[in-house]
Each structure stands twice: as structure tokens, then as C-alpha cells.
Amino acid sequence: MSIDFDVDGDGVALITMNRPERMNALDAEHYAALSQCWTTVRDDPQIRVAVVTGAGEKSFTAGADLKSFVNKQSPISENWLTQKDQILNRGLEVWKPIISAINGYCLGGGMTLMMATDIRIAVDEATFGLSEVKRGLVPGNGGTQRVMQQFPYAIAMEILLSGDRFGTDLAERWGLVNAVVPRDKLMDTAMEHAKRIAANAPLAVQAAKELAIRSYDMDLQTGLRWEAATNRMLRFTKDLDEGTKAFAEKRRPNFKGE
Numbered sequence: 001m002s003i004d005f006d007v008d009g010d011g012v013a014l015i016t017m018n019r020p021e022r023m024n025a026l027d028a029e030h031y032a033a034l035s036q037c038w039t040t041v042r043d044d045p046q047i048r049v050a051v052v053t054g055a056g057e058k059s060f061t062a063g064a065d066l067k068s069f070v071n072k073q074s075p076i077s078e079n080w081l082t083q084k085d086q087i088l089n090r091g092l093e094v095w096k097p098i099i100s101a102i103n104g105y106c107l108g109g110g111m112t113l114m115m116a117t118d119i120r121i122a123v124d125e126a127t128f129g130l131s132e133v134k135r136g137l138v139p140g141n142g143g144t145q146r147v148m149q150q151f152p153y154a155i156a157m158e159i160l161l162s163g164d165r166f167g168t169d170l171a172e173r174w175g176l177v178n179a180v181v182p183r184d185k186l187m188d189t190a191m192e193h194a195k196r197i198a199a200n201a202p203l204a205v206q207a208a209k210e211l212a213i214r215s216y217d218m219d220l221q222t223g224l225r226w227e228a229a230t231n232r233m234l235r236f237t238k239d240l241d242e243g244t245k246a247f248a249e250k251r252r253p254n255f256k257g258e
Contacts, residue, residue: 003033004055005040011048011202012194013041020056023105025065035085035092042094045257048198048205050094051190052117053101054110057183060102060126063109064140089116089141095206097197101190102126102177107165112139115146118209120177121190122168128176129165149216150176201239202257 004016015037017024026034041050054060078084086092089112100114102122107129114120114128130139130147138144139160147156151174159166168180181189197205207230215223234240238258246253 003030003037005037007047010195011046011198012191013047013050015050015052016055017061018055020058022065023059024054024061025063026061027065031087032085035087038088038092038094041096047096048202049097049194051099051101051194054103057104059105061110061113062105062107063112089113095210097205097209099190099194101186103186107131109141112141112143115150116142119193121179121181121186122171122177123183123186124168124180126168127165128171129163130159131163133161134163201243201255203237203239204234207234
């Protein structure tokens with residue numbers, strides 16, 4: 001039982017939620033380990049992209065292990081420890097691209113996690129759903145927020161209020177996932193996306209992601225000004241020089257993130 005973490009030579013981190021006997025559901029210990037992985041992705045300059053998946057062939061993750069949380073008493077003071085064991089879908093700011101490889105059930109907190117990632121690849125038999133209302137809870141860690149951002153209103157409300165599951169046919173139709181692939185192509189497809197992104201200028205990639213996400217909270221004129229200011233800053237990077245030279249010399253650039 002663990003959260004496995006590996007980084008390859010291209011700067012792609014692979015995070016695997018490895019608890020298949022519990023459908024990769026996460027208790028407090030596993031959430032803390034996952035938090036450390038996200039922090040490492042955020043802070044390590046050698047990491048350019050991350051891929052997150054689940055172990056086995058049944059489940060991406062079923063989210064929180066309810067047996068370990070329900071009726072568990074904790075000090076009221078923890079309500080204000082908002083940065084403790086922070087995770088991606090609860091607000092940790094990771095501007096490096098995150099790809100989810102959905103290998104099975106993607107339910108509750110699993111779907112919430114997936115909605116906090118940038119690119120989603122799913123196997124044919126993947127199943128999605130925010131089922132918390134069937135248990136007497138509401139989707140946490142951004143579940144009620146991102147569903148409204150990523151779906152049309154009526155569809156978001158059906159997903160949120162019914163708690164019913166749906167398959168890849170609807171996930172693909174609604175634009176929830178980028179691609180649906182056979183199981184034996186899942187990781188290859190996810191890694192192909194990751195390596196294409198990792199080959200780009202990392203500072204520009206992170207800036208593009210941040211600008212796009214913050215656009216939810218900015219009016220257009222503010223966004224345009226921030227966009228222009230960001231490009232002005234990027235003009236002083238070594239990566240811009242390298243990208244310009246590589247284009248002129250018709251070769252692949254060797255970006256350093258500097």
C-alpha cells in the first residue's frame with residue numbers, strides 16, 4: 001500500500017495510487033503521501049509534467065476511504081489548517097501540466113481529482129460519477145465547484161444531484177476526457193502527451209497554464225494585460241533565445257527552464 005512516485009529522464013513524473021485492494025481509495029496516510037508528491041512536482045525544477053494513475057485494472061481511485069473518515073473525531077482547530085497536507089484538487093497551485101490516466105472507476109474524490117488535471121486519457125471501460133449525495137455528503141475538494149466550470153449547467157446538475165455513474169460514451173461527448181483508448185494503450189498514450197509537453201519551454205508552459213486557469217477569475221482586459229506582462233517577462237529568458245535559434249537552425253530546442 002503506497003503512493004508510488006518516479007521521474008524519468010524527460011522530466012515526466014509518474015504518480016501511482018497503489019492500493020488496489022481498496023479500489024485505490026485513500027485514507028489520511030495516503031492523502032498525506034499524495035500531498036507530498038504534488039509538492040515535489042511543484043517544487044522540483046527537473047519535473048516538467050506529471051502523470052497520475054491508479055494501480056491495477058479496476059480503479060483510478062474511488063476517492064476517500066470513507067471507512068477511515070466517517071465518524072472520526074478531529075480537533076475543531078484543524079478547520080483552519082487550510083494548507084495542511086494540501087492536494088491538487090483542494091487548491092494546491094501546481095502550474096506544471098498534470099495528465100490523468102484513468103484506468104477504471106473514477107468516482108467521488110477520484111473524479112474530483114481528475115477534474116483538477118489538465119489532460120485526461122481513459123480506458124474504454126472507465127466509469128465516472130460524483131456519488132457523495134448517495135452517502136449523505138457533498139463532493140468535496142472542489143467537486144461542487146469544478147463540475148460547474150467543466151460542464152453545461154443542466155448536465156453538471158444531473159451529475160451532482162443524481163450521484164449516478166456514467167461511462168466513457170458520455171464522458172467523451174461532454175468533453176470530460178481527451179481520448180478513450182484500449183487498456184493496453186493507456187499509459188503509452190498518456191506518456192506520449194506528457195513527453196510532447198515536456199519538450200516545450202517549461203517556463204512558457206507553466207505561464208500559459210496559470211494564465212488560462214486564472215482567466216476564470218479575471219475580466220478580459222485584466223487577462224490581456226497580464227498576458228502581455230508575462231510575455232514581456234519571458235523575453236528575458238534563455239529559453240526564448242534557445243527556441244529562436246532552434247527554429248532558425250531547424251533543430252529540436254534544448255530548453256532548460258531558465
